[in-house]
Amino acid sequence: MTNQDSNIPLNIDVRGDPEYRQKTAEALDPGNILLKRFRRHPGAMIGMIVLSILIVASLFAFLSHYPVDQSDMSNRLQSPSITHIMGTDALGRDMLTRVLYGGRISLSVGLIVVGIALAIGVPIGALAGYYGGQLDTTLMRLTDVFLSLPAFLVVILLGAIISEGTFPFLKGNSVWTISFVIGILSWMTFARLVRAAFLTIRELDYVTAARSLGSSDLRIIVKHVLPNSIGPIIVEATLEMGYAIVQESGLSFLGFGIQPPTPSWGNLLSNAQENFTKYPWLAIFPGIMIFLSIISVNYIGDGLRDAFDPYKVLETVGEYT
């Protein structure tokens, strides 16, 4: 639905008025339409604000007076107060500081997983959808195999194997290895989405035109087809980030993910588990963080889905003209 050349208003009486022409051009600009629709979704806007606060707070976690990993036995297990807003843990470490540093880990795992899943899924889907035939069958069979895996159980298995020893390029349970483990089991939705989009788009006249003008396959895939299938990919990427955060915290909660003393929301919860009925703040705050980040991401995804909905985009254009 996005208009390739937005400077040419379609079906609109321009009347040669430059101001009007400017306004319609702005109104038809796909970016403007998206932004306008996205801003109208209250949940998405609140989600955006909350997620931004979480990201900024995690980035500036180093401003805290308290060291992230230094025990202070005189201050252990203090309940939340002005000096320690989220209390302290069994080693006297400030929970707020650890939760914020944990946010760095959990949120970056979310981003890296989406990056890995996109890097695997988009090329597979594009090749399958664009070329079709035998290649399509092979790649989709591979996708089916991965979709039939009990993903989270495999993540647990791989987490357990990785924490066992050192691999050539994956060392221990770092942010990268955990993201890798989750990422290689998360690309299938992208492959299917991209393939479906390519199957319809590759038949369109403008693609035939590009081909007859001598564009290479790579150029057609990257410059002509991919940009027009970006909507569902972005929506799915947002939601995938939420799943990735849940999986990382779940994995760390079970002890196969990020290993202490490096904090992540999951292993903070796992540490709290022993004595949380006596010291509930240890369990409450990391969980609230997981909850807030996932609900924000889900609302943002919902808003983006509405914004990219072609029927609603037409409505918005209609309001202008």
Added chain:
Amino acid sequence: MATYVTRRLIQTIGLLFLLSILLFGMVNLAPGGPLAGQGQSRHIAPEKAAILKRQFGLDKPLPVQYVIWLTGNDWMKVDTNGDGVPDGIGTRKGILRGDFGFSFRTRQPVLNEINLRFPNTIYLMSITFIIALALAIPIGILSATRQYSIFDIIATTFSFAGQALPEFWLGLIMILVFYAWLKNPFTGAPLLPSGGMSSADSFVLSDRISHLILPVATGALGWIAWYSRFLRSSLLEILPLDYLRTARAKGLPQRLVLYRHALSNAMIPLVTLIALDLPYIFMGAVFIETIFAWPGMGRLYYQAAIDRDYPLLLAVLIIGAAFIILSNLIADVLYAFLDPRVRYE
């Protein structure tokens, strides 16, 4: 239809075969092979480890190990005492004949371990799931028929929140509130038990139920959120359709229009979705059973991962994958069966 199902069944077998290779490969990714962790945790001397390796057949190349795992080794000569010379006939039957090998930890047949735990998971998860559906369907219907009412707004907000609540955190909070904070007003004991299947030796219904409440509530919440949202949106798509207007115009009471004509169509995608979701409901058991000390498959898998009990892990993974493929097949067939517009060639 019959040809379609047959073709899908053949595909399923191929898929399972590929999956078994993939999973077998993953387990053998562990540096030093599957026995490495065993050696570390039990301080087995290197010579002893080499003997064990030969006894388990782990000295053979991976493809050979895979074939043995699949078809057994009772048709070939094996090294039973681990001295490097083949001296006997193998006893393994292979997973194709239902032999998943022995657990590293308990030295019991893997299938025995699974059979012991499986009924407990079925018990917990089927109750969870039935309760989830029993609540989600009315919530979804009310939300859709009264779109944008106060009830709908509250329900949709809660369903968004419910889907964002991780089970492992919700479980801890449940224990905090109902075990640590709230007390039984008569006895002063915790209101609800924090884990286990029962505390009485004999069967006491109230005791069983009180042990079910927290794990069931924790497990059901996310599914209630998910299904009520799904049913709401699929009903909202159907409610403005012409055939319902016709039904109303013919004088059919609103109740009949809703329950007989609208709901039966809205339920088609829901039923398919439920078939697709079934395996994941059981996977959720990993967290629920770990937190609430429930002796089921989920906790068995978690324990096996801690012990690096690879035969057990592999068996659960293969069974899980088969379960997922089967539920996909059932979902497709159900969809074709329920919706006369869908026809497979």
